[in-house]
Amino acid sequence: MKSSTLSLFRLAAAVAFCGHLLNASAAGTDHPATKYKTDLPPSADLDYAIQAKQSGITLGGEGTVKWQVADKRFSVNSETRAMLFGKILESSSEGAIDDFGLAPTQFINKRYRKQATTTTFHRDSGTIGFSESSDSYPLKGGEQDRTSIIWQLISVARAAPQQFKPGSNWSFFVAGMHDAEAWTFKVIATEKIKTPMGELDTVHIFKAPPPDAKDQQLDIWLAPSLEWYPVRLRFTDPNKDFVEQTLQQISNKGAK
Numbered sequence: 001m002k003s004s005t006l007s008l009f010r011l012a013a014a015v016a017f018c019g020h021l022l023n024a025s026a027a028g029t030d031h032p033a034t035k036y037k038t039d040l041p042p043s044a045d046l047d048y049a050i051q052a053k054q055s056g057i058t059l060g061g062e063g064t065v066k067w068q069v070a071d072k073r074f075s076v077n078s079e080t081r082a083m084l085f086g087k088i089l090e091s092s093s094e095g096a097i098d099d100f101g102l103a104p105t106q107f108i109n110k111r112y113r114k115q116a117t118t119t120t121f122h123r124d125s126g127t128i129g130f131s132e133s134s135d136s137y138p139l140k141g142g143e144q145d146r147t148s149i150i151w152q153l154i155s156v157a158r159a160a161p162q163q164f165k166p167g168s169n170w171s172f173f174v175a176g177m178h179d180a181e182a183w184t185f186k187v188i189a190t191e192k193i194k195t196p197m198g199e200l201d202t203v204h205i206f207k208a209p210p211p212d213a214k215d216q217q218l219d220i221w222l223a224p225s226l227e228w229y230p231v232r233l234r235f236t237d238p239n240k241d242f243v244e245q246t247l248q249q250i251s252n253k254g255a256k
Contacts, residue, residue: 031173031182034142038101038155041227043068044253049196050080052243059083063245067151068255072097076147088112093147095121100142102152107145109177117177119145133178143173143180150220153185154228157203161224164203166190183207185220193221195231196248202231226250 048063061082068075074097080089089111095104105123110116118131121139128137137143144152149172157164164170164187171184188204202221221232231247 031137031140033100033140034172035100036142036156036170037159038152039158040069040074040097040101040155041067041151041158041229042254043070044227044229044255045251046229046247047249047251048245049248050082050243050245052241054241054243061088069097074102074148074151076151078147085112090116091147093145095148098141101155102144102148104143104145104148107147107175109146119175119177121145121175128175128180130175130178135179137173137175137180140173143175145175146177149174149183150230153205153220154222154230157222158228188219191221193232195246197226197231197250200231201225203228227253 044067046065046067048065050059050061050063052059052061059082061080063078063080066075066077073095075092075094077092078090079087082088089109091107091109093104093107095102095106097103103123104121106121107119108116109119120129120131121143122129123139126139128139128143129135142152152172153170156170166187166189168187169184170187171182174180174183184207186206186208188206191202191204192199193202200223202223205220205222207218207220217236219232219234219236220230222228223231226247229247229250232245234242234244236242
């Protein structure tokens with residue numbers, strides 16, 4: 001049971017849509033405002049099947065993501081459950097919609113048997129702060145958190161599908177639980193993949209760690225025919241352990 005619990009902790013750390021990707025750069029690092037055209041997808045509830053191999057142990061579970069957008073506001077709430085253990089992860093992001101797209105005000109992350117962490121985007125003072133760190137970063141426009149970033153990426157892709165082609169790179173400044181850093185996503189290819197919802201044409205996007213970092217890599221498959229929702233996400237460790245989320249169902253589409 002000890003090894004299973006250890007693997008569970010690793011699973012919880014991995015499945016929060018970029019839950020613990022990479023080591024962040026030093027606090028106070030300057031970054032430019034990142035402004036792309038955006039087209040937000042309609043509100044929806046997304047249900048995922050989760051498969052993972054952690055420390056040689058195969059784990060399974062289910063994940064739900066509730067994406068809502070209305071009246072110049074957005075929210076994303078995700079929850080992950082593992083077999084035998086129940087809920088192991090909750091995360092949420094909420095905020096406004098401005099000229100840069102999503103403008104988070106608060107990001108909360110709660111992992112199994114750990115206290116929740118809160119990242120706050122202080123729009124009045126123009127800074128990003130953390131409940132678990134004294135680090136602070138300036139707000140210049142376009143900054144995201146580790147839950148909102150996927151939806152900002154989707155919104156950018158929807159607004160510029162012709163430019164979202166293999167070889168193109170898309171950069172953002174992303175805040176985590178303790179710090180923040182620049183992330184770059186690269187469009188790899190268009191691919192057909194099999195899902196519980198059938199075979200889908202997707203755009204495969206890759207998020208790699210910096211060249212000098214030995215950490216997770218992230219692969220994302222977005223489906224243009226399904227409003228560009230993420231239909232698969234795969235987190236891969238250097239030792240080839242992985243967590244994969246595959247979309248099973250979309251409900252409440254367009255709900256306010």
